[in-house]
Every structure is written in C-alpha cells, then in structure tokens.
C-alpha cells in the first residue's frame with residue numbers, strides 16, 4: 144500500500160504535506176559551525192553541558208543527562224531506578240514500542256495497561272485495578288500474584304503531547320512503593336495541573352528524534368531531581384569509566400552519549416521551544432474550530448487539568464459511521480498528497496512482545512479509528528487548509544459510499 148512506503152517524520156514527496164518534520168530556523172548552523180571550527184565534534188565540548196543545563200532548567204529538574212536517543216534514556220532510567228531482571232514494569236500499551244523494548248533490555252517484563260478513550264493516555268483506573276486486585280503487598284514489596292514477580296516501576300507514556308492523569312498514578316506509586324519513570328518523549332513542554340511533565344515522577348525521559356517537538360537529528364535526555372540517579376546515569380552513559388588514562392571501568396557501561404554536534408543543534412532548538420509549542424497550539428486550535436461540527440470526526444480532546452503541546456494532532460473517527468476505521472481516510476488524504484498516520488499497534492499486540500494475556504480493547508479501538516494529521520511546527524496556513532479540506536471532503540462524502548472496502 145502506498146502509505147506504508149512513507150516513513151513517518153521523513154519528508155513527504157515534493158509538494159506533499161508532511162506529517163511532522165523538523166523546524167530549523169534559528170542558530171543551528173552557527174552552533175554546528177562552531178563545533179567544526181573548534182574541532183569539538185564528538186562527545187566532548189561545551190554544547191553537551193549547555194544543552195543539559197538548558198533542558199534541566201526548562202523542565203525544572205536539578206539534573207539532565209544527555210543520551211544518544213530517547214530509547215537509550217529509557218534503558219538507563221530503568222537501570223538507575225533499580226529495575227532488575229525478572230521484575231515487572233507497568234507500562235501504557237498504546238505507545239511507540241520503545242519503552243517496552245527498554246523494559247526487556249534489562250530483562251524485566253511489561254504489564255500492559257489500556258488507554259482511556261478521551262485523551263488516549265494510560266487509564267489510571269486500570270492501573271489501580273491491577274495493583275489492587277492482582278498484586279499482593281507484603282514487606283514493602285508489590286508482587287503480581289499470577290506470576291509471582293515483583294512489580295518495581297511504572298512507565299506512564301504521555302502520548303501525542305498530552306499528559307497522563309498523574310496525581311492518582313503518583314498516589315498509587317507511593318502506596319505500592321513503585322518507581323515512576325515518565326516517558327515524556329512526545330510531550331516535552333506539556334503541563335499537568337501547571338507542573339511540567341518529565342519532572343513529576345522519579346525520572347523523566349525525553350527524545351530529540353527528527354519528528355519530536357525539538358530535534359537534534361537523534362538524541363535523548365534523562366531528567367531527574369535525584370542526585371544519585373543522575374550521577375549513575377552520567378557514569379553508565381559514558382562507558383562507566385573510572386580512570387580515563389588507564390581505562391579502568393567500574394561497571395558494564397554504555398556508549399550512549401550525545402555528540403557535541405547534535406547538542407549544538409539542541410541548544411539552538413531549545414532557544415525556540417516556546418515558539419514551537421505556540422505553533423503546535425495554533426495548529427491544534429485551527430483544526431479544533433474546523434472539525435467541531437464535522438459528522439463522524441471527533442477533534443482531539445484536552446483534559447481540564449492538561450496543557451497539551453499537541454505534538455501530533457489526532458482525530459478519532461466514529462466507528463459506526465466508518466466501520467473500516469481510519470485507513471479509509473488515510474488513503475483519501477494520501478490521494479491528495481497529505482501524509483497521515485494511524486496510532487501504533489498497541490504493544491500488547493506486537494509480535495515482538497508475545498505471549499501476554501493483556502486485554503486492552505480501548506487501545507485496539509483507538510488503533511483502528513484514530514488518525515494523526517499534519518502537525519509540523521512549520522506547517523503553513525495554506526497547507527493546513529489543504530488538510531482541512533481533505534478531511535472535510537472525506538467526512539462529507541456519503542458514509543455508505545465510504546463503507547465499500549477495497550481488498
């Protein structure tokens with residue numbers, strides 16, 4: 144199918160409207176040129192520290208440790224959180240696969256939690272149900288009764304720019320002695336009841352992949368207020384080197400550092416993060432206004448307690464009106480040169496994470512019926528108008544006609 148040939152985040156064909164591409168309008172080239180001029184192109188150089196300090200300050204944590212990508216940040220976060228092989232980690236099933244893979248990297252096992260249907264985030268009521276009805280709590284340890292394994296941590300994934308409902312989640316974590324690792328890779332700058340996501344749990348993870356709110360080409364960051372965790376993360380991401388002359392290593396470390404060149408881009412991007420968020424919100428507001436009366440199309444929702452950054456604007460189609468789900472609209476938009484994307488296969492259904500006995504019907508429905516539409520920071524009004532017209536044309540065609548399924 145034509146749509147699978149397009150790599151999300153990659154530039155669409157000439158003249159097409161891309162889903163979400165980088166916006167490099169500031170000091171990026173000046174800072175990168177400085178790396179080249181001074182010969183500091185690798186992981187030593189002033190930009191790494193500068194980018195870390197700028198990010199920590201922005202998120203409001205005491206520490207930030209840069210990593211080669213967001214997945215590496217999640218891997219290291221699990222290690223410094225003390226997650227052990229054969230532990231269980233509770234995680235959102237409706238997410239990009241990365242946090243679940245990271246759980247397996249440390250030999251632990253995911254427990255999948257379904258999404259709630261309004262904001263598509265981890266359903267904290269399901270988390271509560273899991274902890275209260277399926278776990279036992281003894282000697283300061285939560286244990287899954289069915290598997291006998293210790294439940295050690297929770298990874299709430301703030302997807303699409305919107306926060307998870309964190310207060311009840313943090314309360315459960317406190318009650319059951321669980322570490323909270325926030326996957327804030329899609330929601331840097333979003334706020335929960337006024338507080339910045341990534342700084343709400345014990346440790347937060349960010350990504351600067353090409354399609355994220357700000358980008359370094361590829362990169363990540365771990366943010367925390369915990370001195371020991373930050374120090375350990377710094378150590379493990381730089382090969383756990385105890386002696387740089389004799390090459391003595393005190394642990395099995397990782398080469399997970401961000402390069403100075405990437406960090407230079409990050410510094411420039413961070414200078415304009417406010418503008419990026421304002422653009423995302425402007426785009427979302429325009430879509431909201433245009434789609435509010437459209438039959439069969441539900442605009443993206445924002446909780447009263449949330450300040451979303453609308454990373455990817457995602458609409459939900461009425462499953463009654465469109466029994467085949469969002470792929471029909473994806474093809475209709477594709478035919479007009481507009482890139483769109485369904486949500487991820489919920490990870491409990493992923494071939495990479497079988498077998499498991501999770502039942503997550505809401506995530507499965509969202510995977511079928513939701514569609515993310517162009518949301519680049521640099522999306523022009525003209526291009527957004529093309530998207531709006533494409534969505535409206537699809538929605539105003541008689542639903543019976545669009546029910547005809549092509550093989």
Ligand SMILES: *Cc1c(COP(=O)(O)O)cnc(C)c1O
Pocket residue numbers: 212213214215238239240241242300326328329349350351352362363
């Ligand atoms: C982007 C992303 C990551 C990290 O991705 P990297 O490409 O490794 O930087 C992790 N989790 C989620 C939910 C993501 O969307």
